[in-house]
Amino acid sequence: MRKTVAYISFSTLMFSLMEIALKMAGGAFDPIQLNLIRFAVGGLVLLPIAVRALKKQNRRLDWRDLGLFAITGFVCVIISMTLYQLAIVYSPAATVAVLFSCNPVFALLFSYLILHERLGRANLISVVVSVIGLLVIVNPAHLTNIVGLTLAVTSALTFGLYSIISRYGSQKRDLNGIVMTCFTFLTGTVELAVVVLLTHVPVVSHAMGQVGFLKQFVNIPVIQNISWQYLPLLFFIGVCVTGGGFAFYFLAMETSDVSTASLVFFIKPALAPILAAFILSEQISLPTIIGIVIILLGSVITFIGNRSKSIRSEMGQPVYPEKEREREPGESLISKVKSYNSNVEDED
Incomplete structure (x- = not known):
C-alpha cells in the first residue's frame, strides 16, 4: 500500500508540473522541438520497463505491432501533443492543465461511438458534469483567448481518441x-x-512560408539551445515528467488497480493550478475556480463508479445490475450480455 501511495504521489506531482515546466522551457525552445525532445527522452526512459514486460510475456514485436504504434504515435505525439504544446504557448499553464485533464471524458464518448461500449450511469453523469465545468472555464459568451482554448480542448479530444x-x-x-x-x-x-526534417527541405519550407499560419513551422530547430544551461530543465521534462510520470503511473497500476491509479488524473485539475499560481504567479479567475470544482466533482463521480464496478466484478456480481434485472426468465446471463453486445471492461 505504501508503494502504491508513493507511486501515485510522484506521478501526480510530475503530471501536475508538466504544463509549468513546458511553459518555462517555451522561451528557449520551439514548441515542436520541445515536443520531439521530451517524447524521445520519455520513450527511452520507459524502454527498459517495456522490454522487461515483453520478456515476462515471452512476446516479440512484429510488423503488425509496429503498424499499431505508427497509428497511436501519429495521433498522440504528432497531433494531440503538438496541439497541447501550442496551447501552452497561447494559454496559461493552469488553464491548459485543467482542460487537458478532461481527456477521459472524450475517451468515454469515443468508446461509446467507436467501440459501441456501454456508458455506465456514473460515467454518463460524469460526462455531463465535466462538460458543464469545461463550458464554465471556456465561457463561450465572453471568449478572450479563442486560439489557446481551442488548441487545449482539441488536444484533450484527440488524446481521448488516442486512448x-x-x-x-x-x-x-x-x-x-x-x-x-x-x-x-x-x-x-x-x-x-x-516532419521536422521536411520543414528544412527548400521546396517544402518555401511552400509553407506562403501560408500565414504555417510560417512559424518553417525550419523547425532540432538541437538549437540544447546546452548545459538548459540541460537540467530538459532532464526534468524528459526524464522526470514524461518518462518518470508515466512509469510510476503504470507501477501504481501494477500494485493496485486501474481505478486507484487513475486518481492521478483526478487530483491534477486541482493541484496544477495551485502550483502554477505559486511557481509562475498565474492568476486564477473565479470562473476557472468554479469550473475546476465542477470538473473535480465529475472526476469523483467517475472514480466512485469505477470502484463500485471493480468491487462488484471481484465479488462475482454483475457489473451492470440493471441488466441482471432485465434478464428474462430462463435466459442465461451470457446470452443476455451477448445480446447487449457490451464489454464489462468498458470503463478503465
Missing part, C-alpha cells in the same frame, strides 16, 4: 499499457522527426 485506439489495439495485440506507451512515444518521435 481508445491504444486500448483497442492493446487488447487485440495483447500488449500492456507500458509497452503501448513506450513504443507509441518512440514511434511518434521518429514520425515527428521526419
Whole structure:
C-alpha cells in the first residue's frame, strides 16, 4: 500500500508540473522541438520497463505491432501533443492543465461511438458534469483567448481518441499499457522527426512560408539551445515528467488497480493550478475556480463508479445490475450480455 501511495504521489506531482515546466522551457525552445525532445527522452526512459514486460510475456514485436504504434504515435505525439504544446504557448499553464485533464471524458464518448461500449450511469453523469465545468472555464459568451482554448480542448479530444485506439489495439495485440506507451512515444518521435526534417527541405519550407499560419513551422530547430544551461530543465521534462510520470503511473497500476491509479488524473485539475499560481504567479479567475470544482466533482463521480464496478466484478456480481434485472426468465446471463453486445471492461 505504501508503494502504491508513493507511486501515485510522484506521478501526480510530475503530471501536475508538466504544463509549468513546458511553459518555462517555451522561451528557449520551439514548441515542436520541445515536443520531439521530451517524447524521445520519455520513450527511452520507459524502454527498459517495456522490454522487461515483453520478456515476462515471452512476446516479440512484429510488423503488425509496429503498424499499431505508427497509428497511436501519429495521433498522440504528432497531433494531440503538438496541439497541447501550442496551447501552452497561447494559454496559461493552469488553464491548459485543467482542460487537458478532461481527456477521459472524450475517451468515454469515443468508446461509446467507436467501440459501441456501454456508458455506465456514473460515467454518463460524469460526462455531463465535466462538460458543464469545461463550458464554465471556456465561457463561450465572453471568449478572450479563442486560439489557446481551442488548441487545449482539441488536444484533450484527440488524446481521448488516442486512448481508445491504444486500448483497442492493446487488447487485440495483447500488449500492456507500458509497452503501448513506450513504443507509441518512440514511434511518434521518429514520425515527428521526419516532419521536422521536411520543414528544412527548400521546396517544402518555401511552400509553407506562403501560408500565414504555417510560417512559424518553417525550419523547425532540432538541437538549437540544447546546452548545459538548459540541460537540467530538459532532464526534468524528459526524464522526470514524461518518462518518470508515466512509469510510476503504470507501477501504481501494477500494485493496485486501474481505478486507484487513475486518481492521478483526478487530483491534477486541482493541484496544477495551485502550483502554477505559486511557481509562475498565474492568476486564477473565479470562473476557472468554479469550473475546476465542477470538473473535480465529475472526476469523483467517475472514480466512485469505477470502484463500485471493480468491487462488484471481484465479488462475482454483475457489473451492470440493471441488466441482471432485465434478464428474462430462463435466459442465461451470457446470452443476455451477448445480446447487449457490451464489454464489462468498458470503463478503465
